[in-house]
Amino acid sequence: MKNYIKHDPWCIIEEGFHPEFNEVTESLMSLGNGRMGQRGSFEETYSGASLQGNYIAGVWFPDKTKVGWWKNGYPNYFAKVINAINWNGLSIQIDGIELDLATCEIISFWRTLNMKDGTLKRVCTVKMENGHELTIESVRFCSMSHDEAAVLSYSITPLNFAGTAKITAFLDGDVSNKDSNHGEKFWEEVDKEIVGTEAYLTLKTKESPWENVPRFTITSGMHVKLFKAEKVQEVQSLPVRGDKYVGRTFEVDLTTNIKTTVQKYVCNLSSENHAPESQVAVAKKYLNEIAHLGFEVLLGDHKKAWEEKWNHNDIKINGDIAAQQGIRFNIFHLEQTYTGKDARLNIGPKGFTGEKYGGVTYWDTEAYCIPFYLATAPEEVSKNLLVYRHNQLQKAIENASILGFNNGAALYPMVTMNGEECHNEWEITFEEIHRNGAIAYAIYDYINYTGDKSYLKDYGLDVLIGISRFWAQRVNWSEDKKKYVMLGVTGPNEYENNVNNNWYTNYMAQWTLKYTLEALAYVKENGGVKAELNFDEAAETKHWQDIIEKMYFPYDAGRQVFLQQDGFLDKELLAATDIEEHRPINQKWSWDRILRSCFIKQADVLQGMYFHEDDFSKEELERNFDFYEPMTVHESSLSPCVHTILACKLGRIEKADEMYVRTARLDLDDYNNDTEDGLHITSMAGTWMAVVKGFGGMRVKDGELSFNPVLPGSWESYSFRVGFQGVLKEVTVNKDGYEVKDL
Numbered sequence: 007m008k009n010y011i012k013h014d015p016w017c018i019i020e021e022g023f024h025p026e027f028n029e030v031t032e033s034l035m036s037l038g039n040g041r042m043g044q045r046g047s048f049e050e051t052y053s054g055a056s057l058q059g060n061y062i063a064g065v066w067f068p069d070k071t072k073v074g075w076w077k078n079g080y081p082n083y084f085a086k087v088i089n090a091i092n093w094n095g096l097s098i099q100i101d102g103i104e105l106d107l108a109t110c111e112i113i114s115f116w117r118t119l120n121m122k123d124g125t126l127k128r129v130c131t132v133k134m135e136n137g138h139e140l141t142i143e144s145v146r147f148c149s150m151s152h153d154e155a156a157v158l159s160y161s162i163t164p165l166n167f168a169g170t171a172k173i174t175a176f177l178d179g180d181v182s183n184k185d186s187n188h189g190e191k192f193w194e195e196v197d198k199e200i201v202g203t204e205a206y207l208t209l210k211t212k213e214s215p216w217e218n219v220p221r222f223t224i225t226s227g228m229h230v231k232l233f234k235a236e237k238v239q240e241v242q243s244l245p246v247r248g249d250k251y252v253g254r255t256f257e258v259d260l261t262t263n264i265k266t267t268v269q270k271y272v273c274n275l276s277s278e279n280h281a282p283e284s285q286v287a288v289a290k291k292y293l294n295e296i297a298h299l300g301f302e303v304l305l306g307d308h309k310k311a312w313e314e315k316w317n318h319n320d321i322k323i324n325g326d327i328a329a330q331q332g333i334r335f336n337i338f339h340l341e342q343t344y345t346g347k348d349a350r351l352n353i354g355p356k357g358f359t360g361e362k363y364g365g366v367t368y369w370d371t372e373a374y375c376i377p378f379y380l381a382t383a384p385e386e387v388s389k390n391l392l393v394y395r396h397n398q399l400q401k402a403i404e405n406a407s408i409l410g411f412n413n414g415a416a417l418y419p420m421v422t423m424n425g426e427e428c429h430n431e432w433e434i435t436f437e438e439i440h441r442n443g444a445i446a447y448a449i450y451d452y453i454n455y456t457g458d459k460s461y462l463k464d465y466g467l468d469v470l471i472g473i474s475r476f477w478a479q480r481v482n483w484s485e486d487k488k489k490y491v492m493l494g495v496t497g498p499n500e501y502e503n504n505v506n507n508n509w510y511t512n513y514m515a516q517w518t519l520k521y522t523l524e525a526l527a528y529v530k531e532n533g534g535v536k537a538e539l540n541f542d543e544a545a546e547t548k549h550w551q552d553i554i555e556k557m558y559f560p561y562d563a564g565r566q567v568f569l570q571q572d573g574f575l576d577k578e579l580l581a582a583t584d585i586e587e588h589r590p591i592n593q594k595w596s597w598d599r600i601l602r603s604c605f606i607k608q609a610d611v612l613q614g615m616y617f618h619e620d621d622f623s624k625e626e627l628e629r630n631f632d633f634y635e636p637m638t639v640h641e642s643s644l645s646p647c648v649h650t651i652l653a654c655k656l657g658r659i660e661k662a663d664e665m666y667v668r669t670a671r672l673d674l675d676d677y678n679n680d681t682e683d684g685l686h687i688t689s690m691a692g693t694w695m696a697v698v699k700g701f702g703g704m705r706v707k708d709g710e711l712s713f714n715p716v717l718p719g720s721w722e723s724y725s726f727r728v729g730f731q732g733v734l735k736e737v738t739v740n741k742d743g744y745e746v747k748d749l
């Protein structure tokens with residue numbers, strides 16, 4: 007755990023440079039606007055540890071699979087959102103020496119992510135090797151109001167010298183992914199152009215051996231303005247060209263105590279939104295417009311867009327500044343990652359903050375993110391997330407057929423960009439099939455919250471039928487048990503593989519079948535089932551009904567708890583507190599030892615009880631919580647939030663508090679020692695749920711919104727806002743009770 011970020015209600019502040027944590031800070035201070043994003047790296051050259059990362063939403067490459075032992079059914083490639091053109095780069099030589107903080111003495115340093123404004127600022131004073139002292143001030147943002155634009159203002163003020171600076175402002179596309187499977191670079195150059203103080207760079211993703219994989223073209227453009235003492239400067243400058251690189255070098259006289267500022271106006275376009283052949287022309291026009299608007303106007307528009315977002319989704323916590331900072335940090339990053347304007351996009355577990363998980367879609371979206379967007383954004387935003395899966399239904403059917411299923415059975419991938427499976431560990435790719443259940447559940451969740459039942463007719467039923475067909479083929483009849491069983495699966499707890507009858511998966515399968523029958527009844531009454539689904543109503547529904555009635559669920563009658571899987575009680579049952587010094591077990595134990603142990607990575611049985619809380623009594627929940635939570639090591643970021651919600655339901659506020667702190671400041675305090683890889687974006691939505699559904703007790707049932715709030719021990723009061731069926735509501739909770747206001 008790290009504790010170097012200053013506590014502040016609106017800002018993430020690094021005071022004094024911590025080079026040893028630079029990659030962590032780069033993740034924390036990432037910027038984005040739904041269309042693009044980048045890590046919070048320095049603009050000028052930095053030779054210390056750093057992971058440069060610039061990403062454009064939806065732009066990916068099929069990196070060749072790397073596995074030790076090939077298994078039939080593995081996907082050929084792993085789609086990953088790739089590092090794109092570094093647009094904020096500057097190279098600064100002062101009197102012949104490169105400005106590089108790794109070689110300077112740092113006199114003072116602040117790097118601040120302002121979450122209210124969506125800006126990243128740095129103010130630092132340094133002494134270069136030659137004794138020159140200077141102050142750097144930089145501000146940059148990815149515009150929320152002009153989502154293909156980004157802007158940087160970077161100033162240098164010499165403090166004890168006058169001299170010459172050579173400042174090269176550049177666009178660098180000669181970049182790679184640290185996680186590239188075979189050390190390959192993914193871009194080839196198409197075009198570059200330098201016109202006056204503007205430059206354009208166009209790249210295309212390399213050809214790949216796989217059919218039907220799109221190739222993406224991106225164009226970045228920059229327009230540079232130079233100021234001295236805030237007056238525009240017309241100075242001599244030279245074009246610089248390199249492999250996938252364009253720049254402009256300005257030679258500037260530096261005067262003691264006078265500020266020299268470089269402004270970079272940038273646009274990042276992709277062939278997802280513009281025809282490749284016209285991209286440069288579009289970039290020129292767009293850049294012209296934004297450069298003409300100028301820094302202050304663009305910043306003003308950007309701040310206004312953020313103000314609107316905060317107006318809708320802010321959570322205020324009084325009496326605990328660390329908790330306040332934590333929750334805003336989570337909301338801020340979710341808003342930067344996905345804006346819901348485009349149904350082709352989704353939410354990678356690391357968003358735009360790092361490479362891990364390849365920026366691709368997981369079940370995290372349906373199980374964790376959708377509730378956040380349902381309550382904090384217009385209905386279309388979560389609808390677009392559902393439509394994304396609807397658009398990929400055909401691929402999910404192909405994916406299932408590769409594995410031997412038929413008749414329109416759909417298995418959605420564990421990880422995907424375009425609907426094709428990209429994961430290639432057999433125990434997950436083939437076995438972690440519970441993801442299908444979360445995708446069905448999200449349809450229910452959306453309709454329950456919005457009341458938009460018409461979704462079933464146009465989209466929802468197609469997906470539900472595909473998933474139900476899969477479950478119906480994936481179970482088999484056990485003559486021994488006289489029940490339907492599901493063999494060889496991995497549940498949400500990935501510390502168990504290839505188990506039989508994972509209670510959660512069986513429950514989700516049975517629930518999906520029931521819900522599909524309900525959906526079917528509704529669609530039949532409201533227009534009828536689409537012919538192209540080839541739905542054999544009599545035979546299919548009869549079979550589903552039989553499975554619903556005869557599904558097997560492992561149960562321990564003695565303890566009266568559901569069993570995570572067959573044979574669970576054969577394990578040595580220990581508590582996570584018994585192995586404190588061995589944690590995290592995923593870093594300290596062999597996989598063999600993990601698999602044989604009772605320790606649980608994340609909510610599994612409890613995930614099911616969370617989704618379907620009305621199916622269980624409080625006593626049942628209590629018994630299962632008391633059995634499973636002590637064995638849970640919470641080594642997935644998705645775990646503590648579900649436990650917070652359940653603990654609140656059970657009135658265990660201290661436990662809820664303990665779990666909440668882990669989720670809210672997971673990245674800020676780097677609990678799992680992995681923030682340098684990027685932030686846990688999808689679990690941030692879980693943190694929001696922990697406040698709103700956990701402490702706030704928000705529920706929607708039969709079209710009614712209700713709250714049942716509790717106040718965590720260390721908070722004086724808190725308030726949150728949710729939109730429900732067109733009305734924005736504010737809930738305020740304090741020691742005297744709570745109030746719900748329509749705004």
Ligand code: BGC
Nearest residue numbers: 355368369370500642644688
């Ligand atoms: C979790 C999965 C999750 C994935 C991406 C894993 O560690 O066990 O449930 O989907 O991370 O967040």
